[in-house]
Amino acid sequence: MHAIELFLSGIEYSVYLYFTLSCLYVLVFSIAGHFYKKNRSVNAKAPSKIAVLIPAYKEDAVIVEVAKSALKQNYNSEKFDVVVIADSLKESTVKMLQSLPIILIEVSFEESTKAKALNQAMAELQKVYDYAVILDADNIMKADFLTKMNDAFAQGYQVVQGHRKAKNQNTSFAILDAASEEINNHIFRKGHRTLGFSSGLIGSGMGFDYTLFKTMMASVNAVGGFDKELEFRFAKNNILIEYLDDAVVLDEKIQKSADFSHQRRRWLSTQFIYLEKYFLTGFKELLLQRNFNFFDKLLQMVIPPRILLLGLTLLIALYYGMLVFVFQLNSTVLAYAWFGNVIITVVAFLLALPKTFYNANTLKALFSLPLAFSRMALLLFRLRGANKKFIHTAHGTIQN
Numbered sequence: 001m002h003a004i005e006l007f008l009s010g011i012e013y014s015v016y017l018y019f020t021l022s023c024l025y026v027l028v029f030s031i032a033g034h035f036y037k038k039n040r041s042v043n044a045k046a047p048s049k050i051a052v053l054i055p056a057y058k059e060d061a062v063i064v065e066v067a068k069s070a071l072k073q074n075y076n077s078e079k080f081d082v083v084v085i086a087d088s089l090k091e092s093t094v095k096m097l098q099s100l101p102i103i104l105i106e107v108s109f110e111e112s113t114k115a116k117a118l119n120q121a122m123a124e125l126q127k128v129y130d131y132a133v134i135l136d137a138d139n140i141m142k143a144d145f146l147t148k149m150n151d152a153f154a155q156g157y158q159v160v161q162g163h164r165k166a167k168n169q170n171t172s173f174a175i176l177d178a179a180s181e182e183i184n185n186h187i188f189r190k191g192h193r194t195l196g197f198s199s200g201l202i203g204s205g206m207g208f209d210y211t212l213f214k215t216m217m218a219s220v221n222a223v224g225g226f227d228k229e230l231e232f233r234f235a236k237n238n239i240l241i242e243y244l245d246d247a248v249v250l251d252e253k254i255q256k257s258a259d260f261s262h263q264r265r266r267w268l269s270t271q272f273i274y275l276e277k278y279f280l281t282g283f284k285e286l287l288l289q290r291n292f293n294f295f296d297k298l299l300q301m302v303i304p305p306r307i308l309l310l311g312l313t314l315l316i317a318l319y320y321g322m323l324v325f326v327f328q329l330n331s332t333v334l335a336y337a338w339f340g341n342v343i344i345t346v347v348a349f350l351l352a353l354p355k356t357f358y359n360a361n362t363l364k365a366l367f368s369l370p371l372a373f374s375r376m377a378l379l380l381f382r383l384r385g386a387n388k389k390f391i392h393t394a395h396g397t398i399q400n
Helices: 002-035 063-070 091-098 114-124 145-154 172-194 210-217 226-236 257-289 292-302 306-325 332-352 360-379
Strands: 050-057 080-087 103-107 131-134 159-166 206-209 241-251
Touching: 002 172, 002 306, 002 332, 050 063, 050 114, 050 145, 063 080, 063 091, 080 091, 080 114, 091 103, 103 114, 114 210, 114 226, 131 145, 131 210, 145 159, 145 206, 145 241, 159 172, 172 241, 172 257, 172 306, 172 332, 172 360, 206 210, 210 226, 226 257, 226 292, 257 292, 257 360, 306 332, 306 360
Parallel strands: 050 080, 050 131, 080 103, 159 241
Antiparallel strands: 131 206, 159 206
């Protein structure tokens, strides 16, 4: 009996340690994010040749307007091409795209993925480019986006992540999604760059040295989360990822709970896949190569997604609170410790959340947080097969 009690106690304290370290991780980088400084180096002397690659899988509702918008950059028009990669678009959409001054590449796959589309497009492009910028089919670049990316490239950075922010906040889920993105921008991009680590990639609004990107992508066959695969590869090769907070790309946020589940299922599955794939490599890189950047990427796969971290920590704290204050059981130390973790997590998120979200609409959206958490928690039991087939999230359904 004593052995069983020791075993259960070991599990209990191991769970506490795991969540405590996760909470402290986000707090440290949340604080660090407030010391982020924009790079104010002199502007690039000349514009580089940039390919703006936009994979569009069944994105008929948005891709034409996105392509038109992408052409409106305050950047030498002879120095950048908008390349739309049309996958399973309607014939009418293709005809409208053909009328624009862009490069249109039509692709078709038995099982479509963004990685396949990008690889085929780069294989077909005949022009020589210095850099590639990747957008999603719903992304709108601010007019100075390419100029600011070019300045960063001129400073020697080979990989640069721009600031992706919400295009819409028209539903409670859209507000929560927008807030989540900004919290992640603060913690995993601003905070990480402040402490000398690589910025995280987001999948769009990001730029690369063209040759490097083409070479790296050639062996990437990820169904989802190709950006995470690239993060690990860049870290292994000691290639730093820069973050530009003032280079803005607008991104359509999830508006309905069903779309939230589809998107998060893909993200959760990706996290588990790369945790398993790089777990041992992460410790080897840390112990043998002193590659802290690579190990940090592994830690990001270890800690729970932010909404699960907050929700689970709160539920466990309430459980211990009931044991102590309702059933009078001897768990006082752990009860206070878990409530301490709740406080740490809430403070970390409040520090990371931009002041523009401190309003009545955000407060109203918080009432949808339990639903979002419950959907995320249920997805933990529905991850099987999630990364064997591309899960598409439809865009262009904004309702006023």
